Amino acid sequence: MIFDLLGVPPQALLGQLLLGLINGSFYALLSLGLALIFGMLNIINFAHGALYMMGAFVSWMLLTYLGIPFWPSLILAPLIVALFGMALERTMLSKLYHLDHLYGLLLTFGLALIIEGAFRTMYGVSGRVYPIPEILRGGTNLGFMFLPNYRAFVVVVALFVCLGVWFFIERTRIGSYLRAGTENPELLQAFGINVPRMITLTYGLGVGLAALTGVLAAPIYQVHPLMGFHMIIVVFAVVVIGGLGSMLGAIVTGLLLGVVEGFTRVFYPEASATVVFIIMAIVLLLRPQGLFGKR
Amino acid sequence: MTLEASESERPGAHPADSAPVELSVQDLHAYYGESHVLHGMSFDVPRGEVVTLLGRNGAGKTTCLKCIMGLLRQRKGSIRFSGTELIGMQPHRIARLGLGFCPEERGIYASMTAEENLLLPPKIQEGGMSVEEIYRLFPNLKERAKSQGTKLSGGEQQMLAIGRILRTGAKTLLLDEPTEGLAPVIVRQIGDIIKRLRASGYTIVLVEQNFQFASTVADRHYIVEDGKVMEMIPNADLHANMDKLREYLAV
Ligand SMILES: Nc1ncnc2c1ncn2[C@@H]1O[C@H](COP(=O)(O)OP(=O)(O)O)[C@@H](O)[C@H]1O
Ligand SMILES: [Mg+2]
Numbered sequence: 054m055i056f057d058l059l060g061v062p063p064q065a066l067l068g069q070l071l072l073g074l075i076n077g078s079f080y081a082l083l084s085l086g087l088a089l090i091f092g093m094l095n096i097i098n099f100a101h102g103a104l105y106m107m108g109a110f111v112s113w114m115l116l117t118y119l120g121i122p123f124w125p126s127l128i129l130a131p132l133i134v135a136l137f138g139m140a141l142e143r144t145m146l147s148k149l150y151h152l153d154h155l156y157g158l159l160l161t162f163g164l165a166l167i168i169e170g171a172f173r174t175m176y177g178v179s180g181r182v183y184p185i186p187e188i189l190r191g192g193t194n195l196g197f198m199f200l201p202n203y204r205a206f207v208v209v210v211a212l213f214v215c216l217g218v219w220f221f222i223e224r225t226r227i228g229s230y231l232r233a234g235t236e237n238p239e240l241l242q243a244f245g246i247n248v249p250r251m252i253t254l255t256y257g258l259g260v261g262l263a264a265l266t267g268v269l270a271a272p273i274y275q276v277h278p279l280m281g282f283h284m285i286i287v288v289f290a291v292v293v294i295g296g297l298g299s300m301l302g303a304i305v306t307g308l309l310l311g312v313v314e315g316f317t318r319v320f321y322p323e324a325s326a327t328v329v330f331i332i333m334a335i336v337l338l339l340r341p342q343g344l345f346g347k348r
Numbered sequence: 349m350t351l352e353a354s355e356s357e358r359p360g361a362h363p364a365d366s367a368p369v370e371l372s373v374q375d376l377h378a379y380y381g382e383s384h385v386l387h388g389m390s391f392d393v394p395r396g397e398v399v400t401l402l403g404r405n406g407a408g409k410t411t412c413l414k415c416i417m418g419l420l421r422q423r424k425g426s427i428r429f430s431g432t433e434l435i436g437m438q439p440h441r442i443a444r445l446g447l448g449f450c451p452e453e454r455g456i457y458a459s460m461t462a463e464e465n466l467l468l469p470p471k472i473q474e475g476g477m478s479v480e481e482i483y484r485l486f487p488n489l490k491e492r493a494k495s496q497g498t499k500l501s502g503g504e505q506q507m508l509a510i511g512r513i514l515r516t517g518a519k520t521l522l523l524d525e526p527t528e529g530l531a532p533v534i535v536r537q538i539g540d541i542i543k544r545l546r547a548s549g550y551t552i553v554l555v556e557q558n559f560q561f562a563s564t565v566a567d568r569h570y571i572v573e574d575g576k577v578m579e580m581i582p583n584a585d586l587h588a589n590m591d592k593l594r595e596y597l598a599v
Binding site for chain 1: 417418419438439440442443444449451455457458459460464467468469470472513516
């Protein structure tokens with residue numbers, strides 16, 4: 054009714070809302086990984102977008118070259134990319150922890166360029182299609198709208214994974230080491246925790262989340278060497294808005310901004326690409342530590 | 349193992365006592381970047397004793413504890429703990445040999461409740477205290493269990509920092525100025541705890557500037573100045589050495 058007043062058919066609105074939720078769940082997964090990594094490694098992981106792209110590509114390669122379908126890929130591809138990420142951490146990132154944030158940022162930025170460059174050299178700039186898995190094709194008619202099954206699946210999986218990671222960090226013993234390691238890693242290590250190994254695993258977890266997002270995104274967007282580049286710019290804005298270092302902040306802000314973007318696409322399409330950055334500017338002016346940030 | 353034990357019981361090394369040496373620091377040098385802070389520190393901690401490192405601000409007491417725990421990498425010399433050389437070992441491996449560390453700044457985690465702080469350090473050996481026993485030792489902590497760790501008073505935070513390492517099974521404790529800035533009642537309470545821990549077999553290295561307090565709990569005192577141990581004073585001889593002590597500790 055209120056939508057009719059505004060001259061927007063509810064069908065279009067709900068469609069955009071769903072698309073917004075999907076983007077939002079991708080933002081949430083990616084910024085959650087970034088927040089995890091920042092907390093433990095003190096590094097802003099600029100390679101996050103490239104690793105997201107790698108997730109999509111590895112999944113596509115598994116299917117194309119080895120015939121491994123979507124379901125095993127959902128586990129396998131993030132695992133492979135996480136191992137790759139942990140190797141990067143051991144051999145390169147770990148050498149920078151005693152230096153300023155800036156060095157980590159520069160290194161991961163360089164790594165992002167190299168990874169994306171390598172894929173562009175191998176696969177060119179044209180996108181590749183990843184078919185939606187059989188049982189998730191088609192959609193469900195909800196009466197007021199048509200709900201594509203795969204998209205609904207993506208939102209549900211993303212929410213479950215976000216909640217799972219949050220539970221793991223807030224409610225488990227290993228999670229308590231993670232929180233303590235974020236605050237005072239030196240003392241934690243003096244209690245007998247192998248902090249260097251924990252840092253490597255945390256990077257693996259953050260990278261794995263990025264790659265999982267890529268696997269989920271592959272059937273929706275095309276698999277493309279630069280898909281992470283477009284995504285990561287928005288995700289960094291999300292992280293700035295939510296405030297780095299808060300898990301819950303990352304999840305909520307990610308979802309919220311996806312939805313806001315969706316609504317903007319309905320009511321004022323011209324601004325849909327920039328609305329996140331406008332919000333970022335406002336948040337930076339009024340609350341520089343971010344919506345969920347402390348200090 | 350037997351070799352280490354026999355070495356530490358070398359006749360003449362510790363004429364005054366027969367307990368084996370639990371922790372032995374020999375000719376320890378430590379550096380923060382370019383600056384050389386410990387200049388050949390040496391001392392022994394017999395098993396089951398409370399030993400203090402007494403010295404002025406900046407003498408190198410905290411640095412020494414950090415070297416033992418491996419938190420300061422730039423260290424040379426020898427640190428042997430129940431026969432194992434700690435120099436070159438990573439902090440988490442050192443801790444798991446049975447050392448509990450209570451830092452000068454207490455290190456209570458702000459993102460956790462008092463109880464979460466208490467439960468944080470992993471068990472490293474059998475024989476640690478249960479949470480109930482720790483609450484019996486520090487009744488205040490039970491009342492504040494659900495409060496944010498850093499919202500506790502200074503005294504409560506200190507008790508939390510000590511209680512936290514009693515659960516782990518560590519039998520040798522390094523306590524860095526546990527009475528610093530606390531009210532006399534609380535200082536007395538902490539003194540009682542240290543005496544009780546000693547009675548139940550703990551070995552304790554206590555860093556202090558307050559020698560009045562130190563004299564009530566310790567078996568022996570090592571006087572630290574400019575990154576060296578200047579003197580060892582058995583607690584029984586403390587009063588005879590009062591003038592010397594005042595000189596060492598005077599600001
Ligand atoms: N992080 C540091 N970097 C450089 N110098 C330090 C650092 N910490 C302590 N020092 C220096 O090392 C010396 C010993 O300090 P410390 O071990 O803290 O003394 P104490 O605990 O006996 O008061 C002092 O001169 C102090 O200035
Ligand atoms: Mg000190």
